Amino acid sequence: MLTDRQLLILQVIIDDFIESAHPVGSRAISKKDEISYSAATIRNVMADLEEMGYIEKTHSSSGRVPSQKGYRYYVDHVIAPTIKEGNLSIMKDLIRDEFIDFEKLVQKSAEVLSDLTNYTSIILGPELFETKVKQLQIVPISDYSAVAILVTDSGHVEHRSFTIPEDISPSDLEKLVNILNERLKGVSLARLPQVITTEVVSLMKVYVRDFEKSFNYLQSAFFQEQPVKLYIGGITNLLTQPEFNDINKVRSFYQMMENEDQVVNLLKTPQHGIRVSIGNENKLDEIKDFSLITASYQLGNEQKGTIALLGPTRMEYRKVITLLNSLSNEMTDALYLWYKNNG
Amino acid sequence: MLTDRQLLILQVIIDDFIESAHPVGSRAISKKDEISYSAATIRNVMADLEEMGYIEKTHSSSGRVPSQKGYRYYVDHVIAPTIKEGNLSIMKDLIRDEFIDFEKLVQKSAEVLSDLTNYTSIILGPELFETKVKQLQIVPISDYSAVAILVTDSGHVEHRSFTIPEDISPSDLEKLVNILNERLKGVSLARLPQVITTEVVSLMKVYVRDFEKSFNYLQSAFFQEQPVKLYIGGITNLLTQPEFNDINKVRSFYQMMENEDQVVNLLKTPQHGIRVSIGNENKLDEIKDFSLITASYQLGNEQKGTIALLGPTRMEYRKVITLLNSLSNEMTDALYLWYKNNG
DNA sequence: TGTTAGCACTCTCAAGTCTTGAGTGCTAAT
């Protein structure tokens, strides 16, 4: 357990380092308004803090830098108790236009978030497994091709074009669509592949032998694909952070961000509410010098998405956590309204 | 005009520099198999080439580096005459799956192109102004919201969700959709806004007073937006190029690429066929150290898109130009088939 | 006994100096 004085000094060190990115020395600390001890005294305290692992030196005679454990303590004991559920009306301006699309909204939110913080924001769109088919439609484009359009009860639209097998006539196609609609309406996306294989495919065969093949394609195109949309805002923001001076870091970071699956995986968490991953606590080696703050939002009861901010470990935790907390609440609220309307 | 010997040496210098990124010295040149002169002789030739502006020194006693004028000459007089219309079957593997989507195809092409070259590829989707409305549909999601879906005769799908004005009933909505379909079918996207305002809006008013407002939104959402899709592949590739060692270059480059409008603008060209922009010839300052090779492809007669590769001025022009040339032919062919099917 | 001043010590960072190697330009010989 830390004494009041130790905690105070730890706090000062972290705050200063977050701002300056430079190791903090005893003299600098003693000059702060909130500090009334001499540099020598500070040094003693710092030695203690270092022994306990909360701060460390970059070399034998350098100032101190917060360690991962230090940040952890700071976040858990200093920041967390002061965060209150809040609502900063971040989205209010975005929703001014009542016709705005949900996808657009999320996209915009990501941009705003990154602008506000100067970090990189990542938003995972809501999972769609539990949404249900509202309408499935096939629009013929020519004799050879058509577009299949799927609309869910959440207003989400998926579409794919495909070629029409030769031995199927326009009237057959129409019948097929009717059957599909009848059978699939109200089925959740999660159950869709199963329903199709067990119930629908056999029916299809009545109309056309080769349709099975086409249908398999459609099925895979629609439903076996990663259905999670990823929105990223302000990747270039991180380039302005001093820890990004090493070109190799930039390389590996961008290479990581290019791999969507990896990013999605990084954000997915069963956990509720705010989660803070500092440095090595992150799953991926590429961001072991970063901190990732994630917050989940909910759509209805089950489906949820995640919003996150990625920045250097030397991150403005208070600001970021407050912001994410508010935004996730606001998104949950917005989605609740949306969902209620649909139900 | 350059003598044979001068041209030979210019060529050797450029080829060597393209490979190594280091200034080329007279001794290194004289050791090449294709060169039978001594270093001293080479030096005389190099002095001439420098005087003519085709090569330059980085400092008074360095080897020579091709100048922009040098690259230009090389591309115009060495590469261009040897390029023959070709078809490398780049897309063949991609189209193996006959059900593939056009958008997917373009996306994949961008990836392949960047993998093949280690530069950044940029593809502008085909302009849709000349495609015609195939079907416009409104799917009600709840009492308060609906999704509007527009399908064009090229198989392109656009969709937006919107809220339904309170004083409109489901049956009204159905009537509206019928009217819209009837009036708008076959209208090109370019003419759509005009047709809507002159013919349709007045009709709308019969059904509901406030619908004008909603409709304006839909119209703007669909048709006043940048309708060009941009596909970018392998931005990180450039990070491995030695000219990207300066972190500030990376910054400004990424910031430029983040601005889609700017990139689209950069690629748009009335010109047909292959275009090579070297260094300062580029419109944007941010890429004055780069070369941009663009090739256009056509859809039917009018609409066209652009594929491009962005790399350092020290670029493998021969390879890149051959590749782009082939791919643009293949894309035109593929689109021709597609389009023919639709007509 | 907790706090502080003082001092020797350590390490980084930037500036300055040296050395090496690659490359040039010029001249004189072939």
Add this chain to the structure above:
DNA sequence: ATTAGCACTCAAGACTTGAGAGTGCTAACA
């Protein structure tokens, strides 16, 4: 016309040096 030879230039890396920031320890002080 071509080439060998030589003096000269410059960049880049290695090494040195000094200043500055910071530490730890000790002894004195309230």
